[in-house]
Amino acid sequence: MAEDTRQKARAIARKHIEAGDALGWFEALYAGADGEFSNIPWADLAPNPNLVDWLEAGRIRGEGLKAIEIGCGLGDDAEELARRGFMTTAFDISKTAVSWCRRRYPDSRVDYRVADLFAAPVAWRGAFDLVVESYTLQVLTPGLRPEAIRRIAGLTAPGGSLLVIARGRNRTDSEGAMPWPLIREELSEFENAGLKNLSFEDYFDSEDPPVRRFRAVYLREA
Template sequence: MQAERKASEWFEDFYKQNKNTHVNIPWARQDVNPLLQTYLDEKTEHKGRALVIGCGLGDDAYALANTGYDTLAIDISQTALDIAQKRFEGAGIHFEKQDIFDMPNKYFEHFDFVFEALTIQSLPREFRTKMIKAVANSVAKEGEVLVVAHKKQLGDGGPPWPLTHVEIDQFLNNNLKEISFNLITEDSNISNTRFRILYKKTV
């Protein structure tokens, strides 16, 4: 609990320090994540309830809402949410300060589509199993979750803490089946490979 609180405080302080200019927020591209955009381009139907975990400045939530999803965007930083809400006022996005570890019961198996990008790796490895289960619990039966994460390489330190193949396979232990699996090569000082995996809730 103390480690979770420290993480929350760190992100809140970081967003406060960068609320007037966003160029120093390394994960905030101020555009939709291209790996999410690929999913949206491939889908022929965009409807139902969507969740963006760790929404940051809100671009991914906007992309989902703009294609027809009833979208909830959550973050542990109120400052991030305030920035996102101001940027996308009138877009029909629901912004809430929520901790994925302590989501209200009404959100259990509630969302037809969940987008999780880089949030799991932002917490130390001792939270990995708990975090993966929390993400999986938010997915409705027959719903999908798209997971984007850096792949661990030898010598990787933290933060962030990239995922191993064994760790990301824990999603399969939470009533999810793998629909597609991709390794994306990129030039990054975190890891030169990202997982892009689409799962579907089976029961």
């Protein structure tokens, strides 16, 4: 991904955040991309390998289970979940992103929706056997993250699991620039929201250069 693309996205984010609209930049970014994937810094056009590896390890099989993806972007991860048999809902706050998903995957079995995590349909509460959050918390400003975490946790059904994948840093490291790496302590809010932490991996991925990632799994006990 070109550094230029990331710098432009940071400028759009900064402008909206400074104007007091911490969520408005997502639609502005997608709408301003003119249908060009290369203008979206996180558009890899392939499922996230950190998700695929976890699915391959096979703790959860898709058949008959309901999954939801938070902030689905251009849909690659949601399609991967559906391909593996999950009945998949995927949502994004950006209507342009969602129409992009529908255009990319016209025959998809994924139920793509435009929705804001902070105002998600009541019917989604506690409704999903697998909740996948990858890279959305880290593009939300720190003040929004505790509520976002409560909302994400709230989608997990009794007996269901939540997978979280994010950039990671130490508390003493600089906060950096968007996408802002998270600190482990921020994720403990998932436990305050009633989930049990099953695993927490802190590792460098295989990108060039490698990126420090957190990958954590939580359970809502039945």
